[in-house]
Amino acid sequence: MSDPTATQDLIKGADDPAASPVAVRDSQRSLWRDTWDILKRRKIFWISLVLLILFLLMAAFPSLFTHKDPEYATLSKSMELPSAEAWFGYDLQGRDVWARTIYGARTSIIVGVLATLATVVLGGLTGVLAAYFGRWIDAVVSRVGEMFLGLPYVLGAIIILGTIAPAQSNPSKFTIMTVVIVVLALLGWPILMRIARSAVIQAKHQDYVQAARALGAGPMRIIFRHLLPNSLAPILVYATITIGSFIGAEATLSLLGIGLRSPVISWGIAIADHKDYLRTGPHAMFFPAGFLSLCVLTFVMLGEAVRDALDPKLR
Amino acid sequence: MGRYAIRRLLQLVPVVLGTTFIINYMVWQLPGDPFAGRCGQRPCPDSYVTAMREQFGLDQPILLQYGNFLKNLLTGNMGTDFNGVSVASQLGDAWPITIRLALMAVAFEAVIGIGAGVLSGLKRGGFLDNVVTISTLFLLSLPIFVTGFLLQWLLGVRLGIITPTVPDEATVVQLIVPALVLASLNMAFTSRLTRTSIVENLRSDYVRTAVAKGLTNRRVVGIHLLRNSLIPVLTFLGTEVGSLMSGAIITEGIFNIHGIGGLLWTAINRQDYTVVVPVATLLVLVYLIANLLVDLLYGVLDPRIRYE
Numbered sequence: 001m002s003d004p005t006a007t008q009d010l011i012k013g014a015d016d017p018a019a020s021p022v023a024v025r026d027s028q029r030s031l032w033r034d035t036w037d038i039l040k041r042r043k044i045f046w047i048s049l050v051l052l053i054l055f056l057l058m059a060a061f062p063s064l065f066t067h068k069d070p071e072y073a074t075l076s077k078s079m080e081l082p083s084a085e086a087w088f089g090y091d092l093q094g095r096d097v098w099a100r101t102i103y104g105a106r107t108s109i110i111v112g113v114l115a116t117l118a119t120v121v122l123g124g125l126t127g128v129l130a131a132y133f134g135r136w137i138d139a140v141v142s143r144v145g146e147m148f149l150g151l152p153y154v155l156g157a158i159i160i161l162g163t164i165a166p167a168q169s170n171p172s173k174f175t176i177m178t179v180v181i182v183v184l185a186l187l188g189w190p191i192l193m194r195i196a197r198s199a200v201i202q203a204k205h206q207d208y209v210q211a212a213r214a215l216g217a218g219p220m221r222i223i224f225r226h227l228l229p230n231s232l233a234p235i236l237v238y239a240t241i242t243i244g245s246f247i248g249a250e251a252t253l254s255l256l257g258i259g260l261r262s263p264v265i266s267w268g269i270a271i272a273d274h275k276d277y278l279r280t281g282p283h284a285m286f287f288p289a290g291f292l293s294l295c296v297l298t299f300v301m302l303g304e305a306v307r308d309a310l311d312p313k314l315r
Numbered sequence: 316m317g318r319y320a321i322r323r324l325l326q327l328v329p330v331v332l333g334t335t336f337i338i339n340y341m342v343w344q345l346p347g348d349p350f351a352g353r354c355g356q357r358p359c360p361d362s363y364v365t366a367m368r369e370q371f372g373l374d375q376p377i378l379l380q381y382g383n384f385l386k387n388l389l390t391g392n393m394g395t396d397f398n399g400v401s402v403a404s405q406l407g408d409a410w411p412i413t414i415r416l417a418l419m420a421v422a423f424e425a426v427i428g429i430g431a432g433v434l435s436g437l438k439r440g441g442f443l444d445n446v447v448t449i450s451t452l453f454l455l456s457l458p459i460f461v462t463g464f465l466l467q468w469l470l471g472v473r474l475g476i477i478t479p480t481v482p483d484e485a486t487v488v489q490l491i492v493p494a495l496v497l498a499s500l501n502m503a504f505t506s507r508l509t510r511t512s513i514v515e516n517l518r519s520d521y522v523r524t525a526v527a528k529g530l531t532n533r534r535v536v537g538i539h540l541l542r543n544s545l546i547p548v549l550t551f552l553g554t555e556v557g558s559l560m561s562g563a564i565i566t567e568g569i570f571n572i573h574g575i576g577g578l579l580w581t582a583i584n585r586q587d588y589t590v591v592v593p594v595a596t597l598l599v600l601v602y603l604i605a606n607l608l609v610d611l612l613y614g615v616l617d618p619r620i621r622y623e
Contacts (some may be wrong), residue, residue: 143329143330143333144333146330146333147329147330147333147334147336147337148334148337150330150331150333150334150599150602150603151334151337151338151599152558152560152561152598152599152602153558153561154561154562154564154565155560155561155564155595155598155599155602158564158579158583158591158595159338159341159591159592159595160341162583162586162588162591163341163588244456248456248458251458251460252458252459252460252565255460255565256564256565256568256580256583257583257584258583271460271461271464275464275569278464278467278468278472278479279472282468282472285464286464286465286468289461289464289465292458292461293456293457293458293461294456296456296457296458297452297453297456300452300455300456301452301456304452
C-alpha cells in the first residue's frame with residue numbers, strides 16, 4: 001500500500017499534467033495515489049485547504065494581516081462598535097478586536113496541533129504496542145485506556161486543570177500552554193490508541209508482515225517499517241479532525257477560566273473576557289467566536305474530505 | 316443474556332475503581348492547592364489549610380485516602396460548600412432540572428437527528444442530503460458555547476423571544492432553547508450516523524430480498540431497514556446521555572440554569588474544589604452507568620453481540 005515512493009507519486013501526480021485517469025490506472029496504484037485523485041476533484045477539499053493556509057499564515061505571520069498592536073489599549077474606545085478604522089471594533093480594554101483575533105490564531109492553532117501531536121504519539125505508540133505484542137500488554141493498555149475514557153472531556157479537564165492551575169493562580173504563558181496541551185492529550189489518547197490498535201491488528205496477519213518476520217526482521221523494524229506506514233490512514237484522518245476539536249476544547253476551558261488566560265492572546269480568552277457584555281458589545285465576542293468556529297470547521301472539513309477519499313466503501 | 320449482563324457488570328468494576336482513583340490521585344496528590352479557593356479572593360490562613368488537610372486525611376497513605384474518598388461518595392457525605400451549605404442537599408435540588416434538560420436534549424437529538432438522517436440517507440446525493448450534510452458540518456464545528464451565546468444573543472437580547480436567562484422554576488417551555496443548544500452537537504452526529512447506517516443497509520441482501528418479495532416501499536423502509544439501521548444510533552444516543560451531563564456545565568452556565576451543571580460552573584468560578592470534585596465524580600459515575608446500560612440494551616437489540 002504505502003511506501004516512501006507513494007509520497008513521491010502523490011507529488012508527481014499533482015504537477016504531472018499527463019497523468020490522466022487512464023495513465024494512472026496503468027501505472028502503480030497506491031492508496032495515496034487513489035486518494036489524491038479523488039481529493040483533487042472535491043470542492044470541499046480545496047475550500048478547506050485555502051482556509052487552512054490562511055489560518056497557518058495568520059498564526060505564523062500575524063503582521064501580514066494587521067499593523068496594529070494587539071496589546072495597545074485605548075480605554076476611551078472601550079467596546080466601540082466596528083467602524084472603517086477598526087473593522088471589528090474595540091474590546092473592553094479598548095484594544096483592537098481585529099488585531100487580537102488575528103494574533104489569537106497562533107495560540108489556538110499551536111495548542112490544537114501540539115495536543116494532537118502528543119495524542120497521536122501517545123495513543124499511536126500504545127496502540128501499536130498493544131496490538132503487536134498482545135497478551136498482557138494489550139490487556140493493561142486497553143484497561144488503562146478505558147479508565148481514561150471514563151472521564152468525559154470537560155469534566156476530566158476541570159478536575160485536573162482545576163487543581164494544577166486554578167483560576168486564581170497566575171502561571172506563565174509557557175506553563176499554562178504546556179499544562180493545557182498535556183491535559184488534552186491525556187484525555188484524548190485512548191481513542192487514538194483504539195484506532196491504531198485495530199488498524200495494526202488487521203495489518204498484523206497480512207502476508208507482507210509474515211514475510212518480513214520470516215526474513216528475520218525484529219519487532220522494531222516490523223512496527224516502524226511495515227505496520228505503522230500501513231496503519232497511518234485512519235490515524236491521519238482522526239488526527240486532522242482532532243486538531244479542530246482540540247481548538248474548540250481549548251476555548252471551552254478558557255471560557256471556564258481554567259484553561260489559558262491573559263496575557264496570552266487567544267480566541268477562547270477573548271470570548272471568556274466578553275461573555276458578560278453580550279448586551280452592550282456582542283462584537284467583541286462574536287468575531288473571535290466566528291474565527292474559532294471557522295478554524296474548527298476547516299480542520300473538520302479537511303479531515304472529512306480525506307476520510308471520504310480514503311474510504312473504499314464510497315467508491 | 317444473564318451471563319452477558321454479569322460479565323459486563325464485572326468489567327465495569329475495574330473501570331469505575333480506576334477512573335475514581337485517577338480523579339482522586341490527580342486532585343489530592345499532584346502539586347497545587349486544592350483548598351486555594353475556600354477562602355474567597357484572599358489566600359487561606361495556614362491554620363485553615365492544616366485543618367482542611369487533616370479533615371481530608373491528606374497525611375494518610377494514598378490507598379487509605381482513596382478508600383475514604385469512595386466511602387464518603389457512597390454514603391452521600393459530600394461535605395459542604397464555601398458557604399457551609401451541604402453539597403448533597405444542593406445536588407438534590409439540582410438533579411430534577413438537569414434530568415429534565417438532558418431528557419429534552421435527547422428527545423431533540425432523536426427526533427430531529429434521526430429524522431434528518433433517514434431523509435438524507437434514503438435520497439443519497441439529493442438536494443435534501445446536501446442540505447443536511449452541510450448543516451451538520453456547521454453544527455459540528457460550532458463549539459457548544461458559541462451556539463449557546465449566539466442563540467442567547469439573537470433570540471434573547473435582539474429579538475426578545477426568550478428571556479436570556481432561565482428563571483428558577485425552569486419549566487419545559489423555558490428549557491426549549493437551552494436543550495436545543497445542548498443537543499446541537501449530538502444532533503449532527505446522530506443524523507450523520509443514521510445516514511451512514513441507512514446508506515449501508517440499503518445495499519444489504521435482506522433489503523433486496525424484501526423488495527424482491529414485492530413488499531411495499533413503506534414496509535421495506537419502516538420495518539426492515541429502519542429497525543436494523545437504528546441499532547447503532549440508539550446505542551450512540553445512550554452513550555451520549557452521559558456526555559450530555561458535561562455539556563450541561565456549559566449550557567447551564569450560559570443560561571444560568573440551576574442544575575448540576577450550573578452548580579459546577581459556579582463552584583469552578585468560585586474555586587471551590589471540594590465541591591467540584593465530588594460532583595464531577597458523580598457525573599463520571601452517571602456516564603459510566605449510562606454506558607453499561609447501553610451495552611446491555613445493545614445485547615437485547617442485537618443478539619449477536621451476546622455470543623462474542
